[in-house]
Amino acid sequence: MTDTATKIAAGLEQAFVEFGFAEPPVEALREAAGVSMRTLYKYTPSRSEMVLSALEHRHRRYLHHVFDGLPGSKAEALDEIIARIAQWMAQEAPRGCLFHAAVAAAPQDARLRELLKRHKGEVAARAAKAAGAEDREMDLSLIFEGLTQSWPLHGSAAAGCARRLAGGLCPG
Template identity: 65%
Template sequence: MTDMMRKISAGLESAFASRGFAEPSVEDLRDAAGVSLRTLYKYTPSRAEMVLAALENRHQRYLTRVFDGLPEEPDEALAAILSRVGIWMATETSHGCLFHAAVAADPGSLPLRQLLERHKGEVAERAAAATGLVGAETELLVIIEGLTQAWPLCGEATVEAAQRLGHALRSPGS
């Protein structure tokens, strides 16, 4: 990705995250990206491409924020992942998952559905690898998604609940 594409994608992500997918006009998106309309359309020739670029930027930022520099010990890695997801929710998007919101805004879009599936799949795979819970990707994704979706209602309590569920996943029968 070029520096210009990164700049545009970051601005688009910010606009869609703060205003949703329907509200921002093309002029609003141009302003958020900090480029001319011609440059915006050169790099993202349609609104659908703008949404995909924004979500790709978000995908990379999320993976970096949640998974980079995790502790090597599996229990500590699990605690760190769930804590970092809570921090992400508190600082980035207190109203839920932007990927799910994008699919809800355009449910017939195959590229959006594929990006959602890739994002969630990578999250589950990285969480399983970091925590030594390979084979429990679905369970980990349910915990992480539950934290994300419950955050708007319960805030910090969701991290504590996710930590308890993660502990139970690591220690079945206890």
């Protein structure tokens, strides 16, 4: 991504986090992106493209936050992944998963559904590999989904439950 594309995506991401997907008019999105309307439409020619750009940016940030610099021990890595997901939820997504919110706002959008699937799949696959539990990818996916979906109701208690559920998944 170019610096301008990254700036736009970051601004759009924050606008969608703050206002949701239905509420902000394009002028508010342009303002959040910090560019002219012409530049906004050059990089994201439709509202749908704006949403996709914001979510792709969020996907990269999330993967960086959760997986960069994990401890070498597989059990420690899984515990750290859960801690980082909880930290993300507290700081970046206290109202829930932005990917699920985007799909809920446009359930017929196949590109959004595919992005959601890719995002969740990549998170589960990377976590399974880091934990040495490649055969438990679906289990980890369900634990992470439980954590992110229950965060708005239960906060950090959801992370404790996720740790307990994940505790037996790693090999020795």
